[in-house]
Amino acid sequence: MTAKVRIGIIGTGGIARAHVAAYRKLPFVEIVAVADVIAGKAKEFAEREGLTEAAAYDSHTELLAAELDGVSICTPNVSHHRTTVDSLRAGKQVLLEKPMSVTLEEAIEMVQTAKETGSMLTIGFQPRYDPNMKRLQDIVQSGRLGNVYYVETGGGRRRGMPGGTFISKALAGAGAMADIGCYSLDMALNTLGYPRPVSVSAFTSNHFGTNPQYHPEASRFEVEDFGVAMVRFENELVLQFKISWAMHMDSLGSTLFLGTDAGLKVTPAGSGPWSGVWDGAVGSMTLFHDDFGGHTSTAVPLIGHSLNLFDEKVRDFAEAVRDGRPAPIPGEQILIQQAIIDGVLRSSELRREVGIELP
Template identity: 75%
Template sequence: MRNIKVGIIGGGGIAGAHAKAYRKLPFVNIIAVADITPGRAEEFAEKYNLKETQAFTDYKELLKISELDAVSICTPNVSHHQISIDALRAGKQVLLEKPMSVTLAEAIDMVNVSKQTGGMLSIGFQPRYDPNMKLLKDIVSSGELGQIYYVETGGGRRRGMPGGTFINKKLAGAGAMADVGCYSLDLVLNTLNHPRPLTVSAFTTNHFGTNKRYHPEADKFEVEDFGVAMIRFENEMVLQFKISWAMHMDTLGPTMFLGTDGGLKVTPQGIGPWSGVWQGKVGSMQLFQDDNMGHLSRDVLLKDDDINLFDEKVRDFAEAVRDGRPAPIPGEEILIQQAIIDGVLRSSQERKEVSIELPHHISLPSKQG
């Protein structure tokens, strides 16, 4: 079993989570860290006891290290596209934090370059590693619910608005949609095997973020804190998608799959004002069906586990690099949710339904189950 050498681009909090996860893997050596802020990479290496790690302010210098196998990209959203492209062209395998990109065009470019170079582009959606997320997909894929014709997903925090780069449109690209909405979309799209979206009709607001009563950086708040959309898919299914960073409500409801033979209600794990969105594990599942005796409903028995989802994400990527496996969560799949987020923002701005155009030269699953 060979060891692999990785670098971390970005020195913020999420980069620290990557460093901690990599250090638990005996076959991984972190040999380089880069951050645009002078001195921050050195501070990062010291904080996480990375004694023989090189520090850079320019990530391009990090990418010149010939023995470097892979990089974790943990930078603001706006930089994801270019850094990923440069890393792939430098022959490095890439683990990229969500969201994949700011625009759909960037996401398409990233997937194209991954294919051209043969490099791995894996996007960081750790909730997929919850055994109950896999159980959910197994139930839907089994056909037990029949044909899925309506899905509702999303979530809302009573209060949970970040600040800094998250609310700067030039750096983040979008707000709640890109920050936590992408998790809801991945939950549904992965469960349904990534059907192709056709149209989006959406509405977004930022009533809370731009109000000093609710946010200390209201004068700097440039993105949406709430959004709702209806998405039509090619398989005669519709998705109602809703997300909120702040609201006068305790919940926006569970995720629901309605099928011709049954329905499934799924709620996320967690309590408190920052919970209520799909960032981690499944909290509960209920199955609804009919038989000759009438209406039936039952709780789905969830699998107990003590899995650290973030560590699993990093481990799976590292093992894929070591073993030469394909990307655990390939960019081709995440491209679909980027298309939906792009459509949501366009529809809201134009105040009308918009079409979603996906490139047909990129191979994407098109059938449910």
């Protein structure tokens, strides 16, 4: 009998519970360790989740000394860099929850460490596992749109501001940009094949988060709840990126791909005040083109499925560990969106366009 893939979970907040649930559905995986920096929290988590065979530690370094094949990193954003680098250097394969890091410099070191050690670093963007995301990528990369010269992506919640660690600049690094904006960027950039950005001009604000009328933790709200940016790329492509945790509007619009031969409009699935962003599935796709001497639009049929996208993300990582495959969503790609988010924040602070430099 083949030995099971031995997994450790670092960080025991809400997202860690989703990882446990997903791993439990995989008969070839065993959760053998959990860790949290708050004394006793890992032990409480293991007991609550019924992980009777899992060792509990009060630091990730103790966990990494155990016999493990891979780890899920489910800590606050500020801890992503240190726990990832330490895990890679300990020879563990890493599934890291988004966003990748707080700063661009941290992301660069994480990617470099993965290359130096030969350990896998994959970032958790479960919307990629919607088969309609693959259909979208196939349409754009097939050349059906011609030369894609403009993309508009992002999304907005009428009301959908989190609290806790999400609104602390020291712990999260950024607000809506990092929390839900990273999904929008991955959706567009992965479709395009992750082109290299060269500059960004951006504006951010936090009118809602800092107002006690809209947020119960307004006095400690330190990050942006809205942002918009124009990003230029090497290949004469421009991307308009916009994101909002809260606004007096029902939507910031669809994602658009404008090409010289056709255009594609894509809407996210879901409804309600916390929807309207690319953290889930595709709602619709429409192709706009000219045929028979006139303007024509074609609804792109969606692929029906019953996949749990989060479970698919965890399964793909676990199978990659088992089979020795490369990272399903490599850090080298997500480094590019980290560079864009870093540029957005710098541009907003300086109130001018800034360059983006990648190693």
